[in-house]
Amino acid sequence: MHALLPTACEIPVDVYGGIQGAPGQDVVADEVPVAMVYNGISHAVMLASPCDFEDFALGFSLSEGILERPEQLFHLEIMVSEQGISLEMQIAGDCFARLRQQRRNMTGRTGCGLCGTESLAHAIRAIPRVPVQPVPDDEAVQRALHDLRNHQPLQKQTGATHGAAWCDNEGEIQGAREDIGRHNALDKLIGARIRSHGANAFENGFALVSSRASYEMVHKAAVSKMGCLVAVSAPTSLAIREAKRAGLMLVGFARPGRHVLYTLRESSRDGVGYEQ
Known part of the structure; x- marks a missing residue:
């Protein structure tokens, strides 16, 4: 697991289960803002676990249709600041032109998948057919x-x-x-x-x-x-x-x-x- 920041932290807590509370320790997952930045323009800010950033950048870009092929992602730089993480990506020019036309802002996608979509026409995207494959039993x-x-x-x-x-x-x-x-x-x-x-x-x-x-x-x-x-x-x-x-x-x-x-x-x- 590639992490630039801790993925969890230990904090003191009071545990209740009887008449009196008892001190204890709990391990809590970390959550940070992660900005998807394409050719210098911030496209989306996600709240995410601070790990596997290379996978996240490529997977998000492909699954959201920003890239059609992985080789259209030319370069990735992971920038860490007090505010969070910026995934600074350089992508192919035609992909960036298409992205700018979409003009979507999807801040907070962990809660709902369509936050910031500008119109109903953009809410449900055309879905591709998947190849016929063997199915699990x-x-x-x-x-x-x-x-x-x-x-x-x-x-x-x-x-x-x-x-x-x-x-x-x-x-x-x-x-x-x-x-x-x-x-x-x-x-x-x-x-x-x-x-x-x-x-x-x-x-x-x-x-x-x-x-x-x-x-x-x-x-x-x-x-x-x-x-x-x-x-x-x-x-x-x-x-x-x-x-x-x-x-x-x-x-x-x-x-x-x-x-x-x-x-x-x-x-x-x-x-x-x-x-x-």
Whole structure:
């Protein structure tokens, strides 16, 4: 975990559970403003865990459609100040021109995915179709779910972070990222996988997130060409509709011993199948 700042801190607390309070220590997750700056222009400020900045910068840029390909990010400099973190990116000229036309301000995206969107016409973006891929079975989902906690050290410490993991079709977790924000955790996972695996980052597997499946989570998964998104909590109706449009298999309420399929792509192991 690459961190320029501590991801957690220990503070004194008073613990109550009886008649009198008792002094103790608690480990608390850190939360800092992280500015996404493109060619000198600040585009968005996120509240995020101070770690995995390279993954965050690339994953956010790709999942938000600012970049179409990772090679369009020419340079990244991580600037630390008393106010927070600035991710200073140099991107391709055509990407920057398109970004300036959008004129969106998304401060505080950990709370809601569309804060600052200028009009209803920009609120729901067109979602791409995902490639037909093999789908995980019940055993794979349960294996990944059981192992997720082992890939969330910050959550173990603080109880305050979300996790996003990429799993193969057998349910083995291939990599994971954490953040206080569910969108941020998924963006960090996207960036990490693409940095290490390139165009094949999301072939033959599924993403597992320790959160609800919102529209934004579905959209980020589809843009990244994931075939399946599994969420520990509930999906929204908009997320389900958009997943169907994308041909994305969407699983919610993934808990020990059960999970719910909201959109299903039936598929054989060779990737041939149909949608429901």
